[in-house]
Amino acid sequence: MATEADLVGPARQAAAEPGTSFDATPTDEQRMLVEAVRDFAHRACRPAARSADEACSAPEELLATAVELGVGALGIPERHGGVLEQRSTVTAALVAEALAEGDMGIALACLAPGSVATALGLWGDADQQAAYLPAFAGDAPPVAAIALAEPRVLFDPLAPDTAATRTPSGDFVLRGDKSLVPRAAEAELLLVAATLDGAPSLFLIESGAAGLTVTPEPAMGVRAAATARVSLEDVLLPATALLGNSDPQVYRELVALGRIGWSALAAGTGQAVLDYVSAYVNQRFAFGEPISHRQSVAFMVANIAIELESLRLVTLRAAGLAETGREFTREAAIARALASRHAMQIGSDGVQLLGGHGYTKEHPVERWYRDLRAAGMLEGALIL
Amino acid sequence: MINLETPTKLDTLTYQANMAALHVLRPISRKYDRAEHTYPVELDGLAELVAQANAQQAGMSASDTPELPESDAGAGGTINGRNLASLIGLIEMCWGDVGLMLTMPRQGLGQAAIRAVATPEQLERFGGKWAAMAITEPEAGSDSAAIRTTAVLDGEDYVLNGEKIFVTSGDRAELIVVWATLDRSAGRGAIKSFVVERDNPGLKLDRLEHKLGIRASDTANFVLENCRVPKANLLGSPEITTAREGFAGVMQTFDNTRPMVAGMAVGVARAALERTRELLEEAGVPVDYDRPLVVQGAAVAEFIQLEADWEASRLLTLKAAWMADNRMPNTVAASIAKAKAGRVATDVTLRCVALCGTLGYGEDELLEKWARDAKILDIFEGTQQIQQLVIARQLLGKQSKELV
Numbered sequence: 001m002a003t004e005a006d007l008v009g010p011a012r013q014a015a016a017e018p019g020t021s022f023d024a025t026p027t028d029e030q031r032m033l034v035e036a037v038r039d040f041a042h043r044a045c046r047p048a049a050r051s052a053d054e055a056c057s058a059p060e061e062l063l064a065t066a067v068e069l070g071v072g073a074l075g076i077p078e079r080h081g082g083v084l085e086q087r088s089t090v091t092a093a094l095v096a097e098a099l100a101e102g103d104m105g106i107a108l109a110c111l112a113p114g115s116v117a118t119a120l121g122l123w124g125d126a127d128q129q130a131a132y133l134p135a136f137a138g139d140a141p142p143v144a145a146i147a148l149a150e151p152r153v154l155f156d157p158l159a160p161d162t163a164a165t166r167t168p169s170g171d172f173v174l175r176g177d178k179s180l181v182p183r184a185a186e187a188e189l190l191l192v193a194a195t196l197d198g199a200p201s202l203f204l205i206e207s208g209a210a211g212l213t214v215t216p217e218p219a220m221g222v223r224a225a226a227t228a229r230v231s232l233e234d235v236l237l238p239a240t241a242l243l244g245n246s247d248p249q250v251y252r253e254l255v256a257l258g259r260i261g262w263s264a265l266a267a268g269t270g271q272a273v274l275d276y277v278s279a280y281v282n283q284r285f286a287f288g289e290p291i292s293h294r295q296s297v298a299f300m301v302a303n304i305a306i307e308l309e310s311l312r313l314v315t316l317r318a319a320g321l322a323e324t325g326r327e328f329t330r331e332a333a334i335a336r337a338l339a340s341r342h343a344m345q346i347g348s349d350g351v352q353l354l355g356g357h358g359y360t361k362e363h364p365v366e367r368w369y370r371d372l373r374a375a376g377m378l379e380g381a382l383i384l
Numbered sequence: 385m386i387n388l389e390t391p392t393k394l395d396t397l398t399y400q401a402n403m404a405a406l407h408v409l410r411p412i413s414r415k416y417d418r419a420e421h422t423y424p425v426e427l428d429g430l431a432e433l434v435a436q437a438n439a440q441q442a443g444m445s446a447s448d449t450p451e452l453p454e455s456d457a458g459a460g461g462t463i464n465g466r467n468l469a470s471l472i473g474l475i476e477m478c479w480g481d482v483g484l485m486l487t488m489p490r491q492g493l494g495q496a497a498i499r500a501v502a503t504p505e506q507l508e509r510f511g512g513k514w515a516a517m518a519i520t521e522p523e524a525g526s527d528s529a530a531i532r533t534t535a536v537l538d539g540e541d542y543v544l545n546g547e548k549i550f551v552t553s554g555d556r557a558e559l560i561v562v563w564a565t566l567d568r569s570a571g572r573g574a575i576k577s578f579v580v581e582r583d584n585p586g587l588k589l590d591r592l593e594h595k596l597g598i599r600a601s602d603t604a605n606f607v608l609e610n611c612r613v614p615k616a617n618l619l620g621s622p623e624i625t626t627a628r629e630g631f632a633g634v635m636q637t638f639d640n641t642r643p644m645v646a647g648m649a650v651g652v653a654r655a656a657l658e659r660t661r662e663l664l665e666e667a668g669v670p671v672d673y674d675r676p677l678v679v680q681g682a683a684v685a686e687f688i689q690l691e692a693d694w695e696a697s698r699l700l701t702l703k704a705a706w707m708a709d710n711r712m713p714n715t716v717a718a719s720i721a722k723a724k725a726g727r728v729a730t731d732v733t734l735r736c737v738a739l740c741g742t743l744g745y746g747e748d749e750l751l752e753k754w755a756r757d758a759k760i761l762d763i764f765e766g767t768q769q770i771q772q773l774v775i776a777r778q779l780l781g782k783q784s785k786e787l788v
Binding site for chain 2: 158302317331340
């Protein structure tokens with residue numbers, strides 16, 4: 001029997017209207033939101049970053065403030081309590097970048113739950129939306145995360161090893177391992193990628209499902225996001241757990257939106273590096289003058305600025321195409337290529353410019369070096 | 385509102401420029417690469433068309449007010465004006481051929497310098513003419529404040545003496561904008577630019593260079609020997625400023641011209657990427673943007689990395705030109721665009737040659753030519769290293785005497 005939700009159909013944010021003029025100016029609304037987020041990132045996240053990195057956990061009060069700021073609710077349709085009529089991938093990218101200026105791991109912890117809400121908004125059916133989205137729009141949204149990456153070399157997100165099979169009654173059984181899933185231990189809801197009938201597909205799994213085990217999986221960086229291994233041993237799921245009907249286009253878009261997310265985070269951390277080293281090289285004296293008077297030092301800073309602005313523009317262009325409903329996976333792949341190569345170089349140069357001091361925990365550049373390796377390498381975990 | 389797509393109102397211009405590049409420039413690309421110093425007569429007709437098209441573009445005449453009518457400002461009041469339109473046309477033409485574009489009649493960078501500071505009377509006399517820029521000297525390249533060519537007032541004329549090298553289109557242009565100092569001891573503030581008619585008897589062609597690339601474009605060296613120009617040919621103020629202001633004014637020309645040179649780099653690099661992709665696909669190696677680079681072949685992975693850097697250079701360049709249209713200070717943005725696009729074009733074209741093997745290196749394809757043409761774009765209008773100095777000084781708050 002059809003439910004009321006079925007009769008109404010799923011709620012969707014409309015595609016944003018494409019602009020006709022070239023314009024690099026954010027709207028006033030974007031500027032205000034980003035300023036608030038950046039202020040939070042600098043004043044609250046940055047000071048907490050070192051201990052969060054060591055504890056492999058983001059402080060509760062920071063996560064609560066991020067919820068108040070609304071950073072995870074941009075993708076929730078209005079009917080389910082969201083605030084935006086239209087898709088807002090550009091705003092989400094600006095927010096992710098601003099958060100990562102504070103700390104990439106804390107930013108990932110803040111953004112992971114909203115990523116599942118965004119996926120439900122984009123591809124959930126009416127029942128799935130009705131079941132989960134109102135809670136995501138509330139004051140205490142559930143912890144949730146996307147589980148895409150797998151623990152193996154040459155991982156291809158379009159061909160996950162995690163397997164989904166159908167039972168005779170139309171349910172699903174999932175089997176496989178997922179790697180570096182943010183906040184998985186406390187997550188109430190996971191969106192898991194698995195191959196069903198040869199097609200990469202997405203499944204909603206609630207915590208407590210039999211056969212689901214979560215073990216801590218700390219990594220080189222983004223440790224504040226409490227990354228964990230998720231193991232699925234014949235986890236039985238109802239037919240309603242399938243999100244997006246194994247539509248290959250849905251899956252491609254999810255992967256690409258993840259790439260935009262990681263690129264935006266990389267741009268934010270890259271900005272943190274640029275600001276930090278710019279001040280440092282002017283203060284640090286060697287041979288009787290600031291080291292910034294040497295071209296080999298100054299040009300490294302110039303190159304950070306060049307590649308950072310490159311990454312930012314390419315990421316925002318991909319986001320702009322996505323929110324206006326146009327093809328964007330090429331642009332997302334290109335943003336990822338830049339993050340993988342140049343953002344990592346920014347991280348490396350950040351340590352280099354501080355020399356031995358940069359190698360110690362007295363300065364944040366060693367953490368940014370570790371975090372920036374994630375951008376351009378990890379797939380999924382967050383989408384915008 | 386952030387929209388990083390090219391403006392829809394320039395779609396027609398883009399198409400027309402692309403057609404001209406494809407049907408006029410590409411077919412004669414190799415011919416004039418081989419026949420260096422031969423004037424490409426095929427360009428005369430095209431130059432006429434371009435002049436007509438420019439005249440039709442509202443607000444894009446040779447006036448000094450680039451603002452478009454109110455109706456042309458997009459949502460939020462952003463202006464997509466002459467800088468962006470010129471840039472987009474230039475990218476297409478350089479996708480065709482950088483050397484031929486540089487020698488297009490009446491398209492020289494000298495007009496940018498004239499437009500930036502000319503009086504209405506000077507615009508009347510010089511506007512629309514083919515103008516070249518003469519800045520570099522044998523002993524003053526990147527250090528343009530060190531130029532030695534002198535200008536001495538004698539009655540109603542200035543008398544110019546010195547030597548100028550690397551003057552693009554110097555032989556073919558109608559006007560040469562010459563940088564000279566009114567007083568060598570007075571530093572940057574004494575450097576002024578003067579419009580010299582090409583047929584001035586005091587302006588003596590020394591020789592034309594033989595070059596690595598852009599061989600369709602003539603590069604002239606001149607000797608100025610008691611070259612007399614009317615007082616009214618001095619661009620800007622004749623006052624010697626003690627501060628750096630006067631020189632800063634001259635340097636501001638670069639804020640508009642550096643994004644254009646970056647655009648040239650974007651155009652030629654795109655040509656190489658497109659041809660390389662065709663050859664890869666003919667060889668059964670399709671480019672897949674969805675799958676990770678690590679699970680694709682090395683050629684595809686390299687191609688996507690090159691395309692990523694190219695896309696970045698394109699967006700940086702569009703943004704720098706857009707800032708100029710909107711009268712935003714864009715010195716750093718212009719240098720960032722020029723630095724990125726210059727090195728990316730060299731890198732992309734050279735790697736495309738390597739990706740295509742002997743096909744890329746041989747003269748049957750244009751790939752090797754594009755790799756030779758591209759190198760100049762990381763040198764003229766400020767080398768890679770000069771752009772990095774500009775960026776670093778600004779970011780780090782350094783004077784030129786501190787960060788040399």
